Amino acid sequence: MSTIIDVAESSKAHAIENEKAALISAPQRPGGWKKGISIMDFILRLGAIAASFGAAITMATSDQILPFFTQFFQFEASYDSFSTFQFFVIAMAFVGGYLVLSLPFSIVTIIRPHANGPRLFLIILDTVFFTLATASGASAAAIVYLAHNGNQDSNWLAICNQFGDFCAQTSGAVVSSFVAVVVLLLLIVMSSLALGKH
Amino acid sequence: MEKATFVELSEQKISNQNGKMKRGVAVIDFILRLIAIVATLASAIAMGTTDETLPFFTQFVRFRAKYDDLPALRLFVVASAIASGYLILSLPFSILHIIRSSAGMTRVILIILDTVMLASLTAGSSAAASIVYLAHKGNTKANWFAFCQQYNSFCERISGSMIGSFIAIPLFIILIILSALVLSRR
Numbered sequence: 001m002s003t004i005i006d007v008a009e010s011s012k013a014h015a016i017e018n019e020k021a022a023l024i025s026a027p028q029r030p031g032g033w034k035k036g037i038s039i040m041d042f043i044l045r046l047g048a049i050a051a052s053f054g055a056a057i058t059m060a061t062s063d064q065i066l067p068f069f070t071q072f073f074q075f076e077a078s079y080d081s082f083s084t085f086q087f088f089v090i091a092m093a094f095v096g097g098y099l100v101l102s103l104p105f106s107i108v109t110i111i112r113p114h115a116n117g118p119r120l121f122l123i124i125l126d127t128v129f130f131t132l133a134t135a136s137g138a139s140a141a142a143i144v145y146l147a148h149n150g151n152q153d154s155n156w157l158a159i160c161n162q163f164g165d166f167c168a169q170t171s172g173a174v175v176s177s178f179v180a181v182v183v184l185l186l187l188i189v190m191s192s193l194a195l196g197k198h
Numbered sequence: 199m200e201k202a203t204f205v206e207l208s209e210q211k212i213s214n215q216n217g218k219m220k221r222g223v224a225v226i227d228f229i230l231r232l233i234a235i236v237a238t239l240a241s242a243i244a245m246g247t248t249d250e251t252l253p254f255f256t257q258f259v260r261f262r263a264k265y266d267d268l269p270a271l272r273l274f275v276v277a278s279a280i281a282s283g284y285l286i287l288s289l290p291f292s293i294l295h296i297i298r299s300s301a302g303m304t305r306v307i308l309i310i311l312d313t314v315m316l317a318s319l320t321a322g323s324s325a326a327a328s329i330v331y332l333a334h335k336g337n338t339k340a341n342w343f344a345f346c347q348q349y350n351s352f353c354e355r356i357s358g359s360m361i362g363s364f365i366a367i368p369l370f371i372i373l374i375i376l377s378a379l380v381l382s383r384r
Contacts, residue, residue, distance in 0.1 A: 037322040081339035084328045123378045127313070127371055131320050138321035139328035142270040146329075147340070153267040154333075156342045181317065188313050188374075195381045196306035 010103035034113035037194045041122075041187055042106045048183040049099045052133065056092035059085055059140070062169035066162065077163040084143045085170065091136035092177055095184075098129045109194075116195060123191045130184040137177035144171050216383060220299035223380050227373060228292040234369040235285045238319070241362030242278035245271060245326070250352040263345070263352040270325040271356060277322025278363060284315050309377045316370040323363035328355050 031038075059079050066075035079085035102125065106116045147167055150158030160167035245265050252261035265271040291308055333353055336344030346353035 077339065082337065083335075084331070120378055120382040124375050127316075127374050130313070131316060131367065131371060134317050134320040137322040137324075139324040141321075141330075142325035142328045145269065146332075147343075151268060153263070154343070154345045156332075157340070159340045185313060185317060189310050192306055192309040192378060192381065195378060196303065196309075 021054040022142050026188060031113040034194050035110060037190050038106065038113055041190055042103070042110060044183050044187055044190075045099055045103060045106055047178045048187070049096055051176050051180035051183065052092045052096035055137075055173045055180065058169055059173035060089045060175060062173070064166040065164050075162070077159065077166040079170070082143055084139050086134045088140040088173070088177070091132050092173075092180070095129050095133045095180060098125065102126075113194075119191050119195050123188060123195070126184055126188050126191065130181065130188060131193050133177060133181050133184060137174060137181055140152065140170070140177070141174045144174050173194070210323055217299055219383070221296060221381050223376050224292065224295040224299065228296060230369050230373055230376075231266070231270045231285050231289060231292055234366045234373075235282050235337075236277045237362040237366040237369070238282035238285065239362075241323075241359045242275050242282060243367070244359035244362065245278070245356060246275045248352055248355045250349050252348065261348070265273045265356065268329055270329040274326035274359075274363070275323040281315050281319040284311065288312075304376050305381055309374055309381070312370060312374050312377070315337065316367065316374065319363060319370065320367055323360060323367065326356070326363075327360055330360060 063078040064076070079089060102122060105118045106121050109115070109122070112118075144167070146156060146158075147170070148158060149162045150156050248263070248265045250263045265275060288308060290310070291304055294304065330353075332342060332344070333346045333356070334344055338341055
């Protein structure tokens with residue numbers, strides 16, 4: 001009787017140990033297409049960092065002083081004069097900073113393509129900063145459009161006719177921010193695809 | 199044998215909890231979509247029906263302000279209308295997710311479309327917001343006059359219609375986050 005119980009208990013303990021060993025040293029499933037998406041994600045993030053920092057720097061260094069002046073007034077245009085542009089510079093700097101800080105999480109998703117936690121974290125934060133980038137880019141675009149075309153009904157003159165360089169630089173900054181926005185959108189779409197399909 | 203049944207029971211308990219969580223999230227999703235529909239529709243209508251004519255006029259010029267006169271406000275009306283139309287069309291999908299908690303391709307499609315709509319709504323409302331800000335404050339460096347001082351009710355209307363879109367944008371963000379949460383728990 002006692003022999004039978006001993007054998008049964010030891011085989012049960014052996015079975016439990018086998019299961020534990022199988023769980024701890026589970027073989028990694030091959031990454032497959034999820035790993036490819038993670039690598040694309042990393043590369044796109046690098047591009048978005050360049051685009052957003054480029055937009056912020058281009059806007060911040062846009063400063064033009066016209067070569068003529070009256071006795072009291074010097075004609076100068078800088079991003080400081082428009083609070084929308086100030087918002088644009090700060091917001092783009094934030095977006096660029098976030099993208100730099102999110103690079104480690106992207107690397108984690110490359111190493112472990114089947115882990116859902118980092119991807120979910122990236123989607124949530126990407127969405128928030130995508131909204132911020134879109135908001136700053138669109139509001140700056142509205143001002144740039146006004147500067148190019150003016151508005152007859154409200155008697156707003158198109159200042160681009162006088163401040164050509166300033167206009168060109170701010171327009172370039174807005175375009176660069178739209179590039180960052182599109183890249184962020186692609187990042188969100190790719191992460192959600194990777195989350196949604198086994 | 200006993201260990202096997204214990205593992206099966208606990209797995210079933212986890213999947214029951216998962217199903218309840220998905221159903222709860224789907225219900226919240228539906229309610230938030232309804233609120234967002236009301237908000238975007240109200241914004242579009244409030245901005246789209248602006249029309250103010252000042253009571254004085256000269257021989258050649260009649261002072262009148264409509265949302266049409268400013269391209270950014272036109273963009274805002276169009277973007278809000280498209281966003282509310284999309285939300286109405288996505289309600290059946292939301293109801294489908296309540297009935298059948300299928301975390302399949304429909305949720306991924308919904309996330310993608312939600313993000314695109316968030317982009318267009320945010321772009322339209324921030325462009326309109328910068329124009330409304332200019333209307334209130336003007337800009338002395340560029341010699342842009344703040345026309346709010348003359349067109350009072352037009353100004354109030356366009357400022358008030360921004361509120362609807364500023365409610366809808368965080369709702370969109372929460373919708374996307376909720377869908378991503380459900381997708382990540384399978």
